[in-house]
Amino acid sequence: MHSSTLIIVLLGFMTLAYYMGRKRSLNLVSGRVRDLHSLPSYYGIHTALWCGVPALILFVLWISFEGAVVTGMVVDNLPQEIQELPPERLNLVLNDIRNLAQGDIVSQAVDETMQGAADHYSSLLRISDMALFVVALSVAILGGLFAQRSINRHQRARNRVEKAINFFLVSSSSLAIFTTIGIVLSVLFESIRFFQQIPVTEFIFGLEWSPQTAIRADQVGSSGVFGAIPLFAGTFLITLIAMFVAVPIGLMSAIYMAEYAGKRFRALAKPVLEVLAGIPTVVYGFFAALTVAPFFRDMGTSLGLSVSSESALAAGVVMGIMIIPFVSSLSDDVINAVPQAMRDGSYGLGATRSETIRQVIIPAALPGIVGGVLLAVSRAIGETMIVVMAAGLSANLTANPLEAVTTVTVQIVTLLVGDQEFDSAKTLAAFALALVLFTITLALNMIALHIVRKYREQYE
Amino acid sequence: MEELVNESGVVAKPLNPEAATEVDMQASYEQHGSGTVGEIYVNDPRMTCRNVNVYYGEKQAIFDVNLDIGKNQVISMIGPSGCGKSTFLRCLNRMNDTIDVCRVTGQIKMDDQDIYDDGLDVVPLRASVGMVFQKPNPFPKSIYDNIAYGPRIHGLSDNARHLDEIVESSLTRAGLWEEVKDRMDQPGTGLSGGQQQRLCIARAIAVSPEVILMDEPCSALDPIATAKIEELIDELRENYTIAIVTHSMQQAARVSQRTAYFHLGKLIEVGETDQIFTNPRHKLTEDYITGRFG
Amino acid sequence: MNNNLQQQHDRTMVRVQQGLVRRYRQEKRFQRIGLGAIVLGLVFVSFLFISIIANGYTAFQQTYVKLDINFDPELIAPVGETDPEVLSKANYGGLVKKTMREMFPDVSSRREKKVLYGLVSTGASYQLRDMVMQDPALIGTRQSVWVPADDDVDMLIKGHIDLNVPESDRRIKNNQMVWIQSLQAEDRIEKRFNTTFFTAGDSREPELSGIKGAVHGSFFTLMICLLISFPVGVAAAVYLEEFAPKNRWTDIIEVNINNLAAVPSIVFGLLGLAVFINFFGLPRSVPLVGGLVLALMTLPTIIIASRAALKSVPPSIREAALGVGASPMQTITHHVLPLAMPGMLTGTIIGMAQALGETAPLLMIGMVAFIVDIPGGPFDPSAVLPVQIYLWADSPERAFVERTSAAIMVLLAFLISMNLLAVWLRKKFERRW
Numbered sequence A: 001m002h003s004s005t006l007i008i009v010l011l012g013f014m015t016l017a018y019y020m021g022r023k024r025s026l027n028l029v030s031g032r033v034r035d036l037h038s039l040p041s042y043y044g045i046h047t048a049l050w051c052g053v054p055a056l057i058l059f060v061l062w063i064s065f066e067g068a069v070v071t072g073m074v075v076d077n078l079p080q081e082i083q084e085l086p087p088e089r090l091n092l093v094l095n096d097i098r099n100l101a102q103g104d105i106v107s108q109a110v111d112e113t114m115q116g117a118a119d120h121y122s123s124l125l126r127i128s129d130m131a132l133f134v135v136a137l138s139v140a141i142l143g144g145l146f147a148q149r150s151i152n153r154h155q156r157a158r159n160r161v162e163k164a165i166n167f168f169l170v171s172s173s174s175l176a177i178f179t180t181i182g183i184v185l186s187v188l189f190e191s192i193r194f195f196q197q198i199p200v201t202e203f204i205f206g207l208e209w210s211p212q213t214a215i216r217a218d219q220v221g222s223s224g225v226f227g228a229i230p231l232f233a234g235t236f237l238i239t240l241i242a243m244f245v246a247v248p249i250g251l252m253s254a255i256y257m258a259e260y261a262g263k264r265f266r267a268l269a270k271p272v273l274e275v276l277a278g279i280p281t282v283v284y285g286f287f288a289a290l291t292v293a294p295f296f297r298d299m300g301t302s303l304g305l306s307v308s309s310e311s312a313l314a315a316g317v318v319m320g321i322m323i324i325p326f327v328s329s330l331s332d333d334v335i336n337a338v339p340q341a342m343r344d345g346s347y348g349l350g351a352t353r354s355e356t357i358r359q360v361i362i363p364a365a366l367p368g369i370v371g372g373v374l375l376a377v378s379r380a381i382g383e384t385m386i387v388v389m390a391a392g393l394s395a396n397l398t399a400n401p402l403e404a405v406t407t408v409t410v411q412i413v414t415l416l417v418g419d420q421e422f423d424s425a426k427t428l429a430a431f432a433l434a435l436v437l438f439t440i441t442l443a444l445n446m447i448a449l450h451i452v453r454k455y456r457e458q459y460e
Numbered sequence B: 001m002e003e004l005v006n007e008s009g010v011v012a013k014p015l016n017p018e019a020a021t022e023v024d025m026q027a028s029y030e031q032h033g034s035g036t037v038g039e040i041y042v043n044d045p046r047m048t049c050r051n052v053n054v055y056y057g058e059k060q061a062i063f064d065v066n067l068d069i070g071k072n073q074v075i076s077m078i079g080p081s082g083c084g085k086s087t088f089l090r091c092l093n094r095m096n097d098t099i100d101v102c103r104v105t106g107q108i109k110m111d112d113q114d115i116y117d118d119g120l121d122v123v124p125l126r127a128s129v130g131m132v133f134q135k136p137n138p139f140p141k142s143i144y145d146n147i148a149y150g151p152r153i154h155g156l157s158d159n160a161r162h163l164d165e166i167v168e169s170s171l172t173r174a175g176l177w178e179e180v181k182d183r184m185d186q187p188g189t190g191l192s193g194g195q196q197q198r199l200c201i202a203r204a205i206a207v208s209p210e211v212i213l214m215d216e217p218c219s220a221l222d223p224i225a226t227a228k229i230e231e232l233i234d235e236l237r238e239n240y241t242i243a244i245v246t247h248s249m250q251q252a253a254r255v256s257q258r259t260a261y262f263h264l265g266k267l268i269e270v271g272e273t274d275q276i277f278t279n280p281r282h283k284l285t286e287d288y289i290t291g292r293f294g
Numbered sequence C: 001m002n003n004n005l006q007q008q009h010d011r012t013m014v015r016v017q018q019g020l021v022r023r024y025r026q027e028k029r030f031q032r033i034g035l036g037a038i039v040l041g042l043v044f045v046s047f048l049f050i051s052i053i054a055n056g057y058t059a060f061q062q063t064y065v066k067l068d069i070n071f072d073p074e075l076i077a078p079v080g081e082t083d084p085e086v087l088s089k090a091n092y093g094g095l096v097k098k099t100m101r102e103m104f105p106d107v108s109s110r111r112e113k114k115v116l117y118g119l120v121s122t123g124a125s126y127q128l129r130d131m132v133m134q135d136p137a138l139i140g141t142r143q144s145v146w147v148p149a150d151d152d153v154d155m156l157i158k159g160h161i162d163l164n165v166p167e168s169d170r171r172i173k174n175n176q177m178v179w180i181q182s183l184q185a186e187d188r189i190e191k192r193f194n195t196t197f198f199t200a201g202d203s204r205e206p207e208l209s210g211i212k213g214a215v216h217g218s219f220f221t222l223m224i225c226l227l228i229s230f231p232v233g234v235a236a237a238v239y240l241e242e243f244a245p246k247n248r249w250t251d252i253i254e255v256n257i258n259n260l261a262a263v264p265s266i267v268f269g270l271l272g273l274a275v276f277i278n279f280f281g282l283p284r285s286v287p288l289v290g291g292l293v294l295a296l297m298t299l300p301t302i303i304i305a306s307r308a309a310l311k312s313v314p315p316s317i318r319e320a321a322l323g324v325g326a327s328p329m330q331t332i333t334h335h336v337l338p339l340a341m342p343g344m345l346t347g348t349i350i351g352m353a354q355a356l357g358e359t360a361p362l363l364m365i366g367m368v369a370f371i372v373d374i375p376g377g378p379f380d381p382s383a384v385l386p387v388q389i390y391l392w393a394d395s396p397e398r399a400f401v402e403r404t405s406a407a408i409m410v411l412l413a414f415l416i417s418m419n420l421l422a423v424w425l426r427k428k429f430e431r432r433w
């Protein structure tokens, strides 16, 4: 709340600064705009930027580091024995302190030190908030005043403003790169830590997955086993089922839309199919778990088959349905990109429509279709909610679609949701899985995009 | 000059060039129900077109065209860009069916069969009226498969040997065999432009049609490739009826026996190629071939 | 030679005629397969909608029970007491229990009593508290009050409990059935519009749970996401389309954007977890972090759409503006951007719709906490609609099934309106140059 107020106040200051800068520039030349280097509004913007930007940067930095600094100070004040706890235990204590400060339920009995620390924590936060308010507003005022004072008729305000905008444009477009770097680094670092505990070979080739590590060092039994093959196999199985549903239906409907359907039919059916693309995956997940999985199970029972209620089949089929519009719109693009001359050549020889489609259009469009299917595969591999809700948790190594399997994304979610200690092999394993996921999908995307682009160029 | 008698027995009197006055033109218009000057009818027609109108949606692209296409003859169609040559040509094997908005009225007969008859099947029609397009459009398949495409879909070959023979003889007739016989399994798209166009011609004759329609077959080719295609057309004339659209008057003069001149969707004049180029009867034709416009 | 060819042609025609029937049969079959694929797709759509609606529409109603409450001063506070402190601490639960006991005096055993009390929702006591605090004059009077029924009763009334199942497997036992039937006989049970669903936050009790908290959370999250991704996305698109030199760096950016568009969303969640939560120590489960993560995720969509919009502005406009002496920046801001804006907005709305439905990355940044309070700003812990759906879908109570479906209906309604808005925008400003 506090922060929102601060932002609103800052925006107010900026508006004020804009008018002050504008006015001063006009006063300087007593209203003769032509004597100014730039239009008065540029002086206004220049002043407003000086007022707002440094303060906003300060604000963002403050918010970003406030948590870490305050926590550090609280830790320094904790008794020696707590400070010397192993990091994951210390984290638990800190969590409790935070919860205590916010008035939430805590996991252990509250003692003197804890309560004290919590009070300390909240008072630090309060101080920090106040300080931020004061400092940010002072910076804003100083910046604004400085800029307003420095206005003179030769100041190249427009160029400066444009330079600032240009800087914003460049950094905005670079954000994509920083995001990628961020993803790689955050996933990579934790994965390296994971592989220091668990050998890479065990992870990649191990046939058993059971990540329940001991919570306390003295606890016996259940130490984690991290062989990811069952997860890869499960992901592969579900993806395969999804593709069996999505590719034929998506491709055939794209073909029908592009080559057979009349205008009216297309105008009606296309948007309806595209609705499938707009439905959130959590809805598909619910649909799979509530309707499709029981349906398959009952059908299996009536056929005398035992179908798990979290069968790979249900998750895969629903995921396939989700991907239909993806495949069909990509195929549609690709099919429409096949030049009319190709169709003419075939029709001119007396081929029927289906012969033309099967023997000329599809072979011509094949690279594009393959690219689209690869993108769809990468979609399916990375899809999370459907499998979290409809596929199982236990890592079965099986090729039977009627049994429950688990996937990479399901495990990432189960390992990271809920209370976690940040250094255990269990949580780190999630990052290692994410690294695999990211690498595979990235590779698939690169290949697919490359194929599709090459295909487009061919017919341009 | 041939005697000109059409089925209904009306004799279109060959007009005396000297007498080609305004009045005669008027008379000719009255006679044929269209403004066409010259010999619309031939003795031994393969295809006959009567009162053909073509519309793209609301827009009319061909106006009341009457024309015969003689057996084992090359007829060339010339005219300024956008005058409807391609449109007319595409009527002859109903390629216009592939354009949603396109509508054809009138009568086009091939050997006494109305090709726009409701019961008529376009598949056999197109098998006997083949088409070669302006831009070479080989399929993204091997050279062999390109040629074998037609025979395969129509089920023309008895066995693989027979298919090989068809492919070889088509390529030979299209004058491409020697150039490609060692690389039959390479993609057809890898050939040069001229080779590709000959490949398309070979592809068309592989289903042994009676009529071949060619829409500016040489416009994408250099003079040498063009010369080869023209030579080819001349050879094919012995066995096929050919209708060719071209922008090159020299080409029309070289390869065709008859020439039809189109202007703004109307067939203005048709006649012996020699006569059209040496002695056009209509002012518009004359303007066009003397290069005054177009 | 001529003859030979004529023969060949005749042979061709015979062959073609022979094959026709088979080929047209193939043609028909192929066409039917295509049509079948589309119909199958349409069937999936309708099946999904029907299944959700059939499961969910009942959640818009809730069963209420009429209790004749005697606002006993002994249980609450003396008549005339107005101090909120005192009024809020009173034993309203006891009030409900007493009323229930009076209605069914034969119920005697402790166990049975407990079951009896369970017929009405625990929310009943809060409702009474709110009534008294609003109007302390109620104390000492007798009032008929409609209070929400327990979710099991609600399910029974809505016909979701199969009475043919053996008693031990049933949520509603035989004795409860008797009580409920007698209540029904006295017209004390009624289904009413479920306002709670739209005005409450999450709750462990289905009959007390609502989506308001999640809707607010989604709103704040989307606002943050919009505030970041729209300006940044447009700026990036403008730079790449209008200013960027064609060099390696921009090539890398291009490839990057295209790839980011296809990175699984859960990976963005991990990025958020590692960077915003673990590195910067921002709190978990707040819309601020959710919005940041979703902004990174939707950025590629917005950039790609905005670039397409900029591309569709004809170069003549730029040349005209540059020609009268505008700087490149002025040309863009005054002339190009306004023309490209509808396209950019359309892309942004579609991106926002994507963000609104996104769940997986939010799970990663801890937005799965159970939060009862309705958030007041982007810094308060909150749920969002799709996560609420996920959480409810995971709950075992039958009553949460219908609420999940109802929440999905609300979510889909939002999404559909956003998409319609985008379509409308595109139609309205569609321009042919």
Ligand SMILES: Nc1ncnc2c1ncn2[C@@H]1O[C@H](COP(=O)(O)OP(=O)(O)OP(=O)(O)O)[C@@H](O)[C@H]1O
Pocket (backbone or CB within 6 Å): B056, B059, B061, B080, B081, B082, B083, B084, B085, B086, B087, B088, B099, B101
């Ligand atoms: N698919 C179509 N839809 C609508 N109008 C068309 C279509 N194809 C051609 N036209 C119109 O019909 C008229 C005749 O076109 P056509 O292609 O037959 O001309 P052309 O004589 O072949 O010209 P060119 O020498 O340039 O090839 C033109 O005015 C053209 O705009």
Ligand SMILES: [Mg+2]
Pocket (backbone or CB within 6 Å): B085, B086, B087, B215
């Ligand atoms: Mg043409």
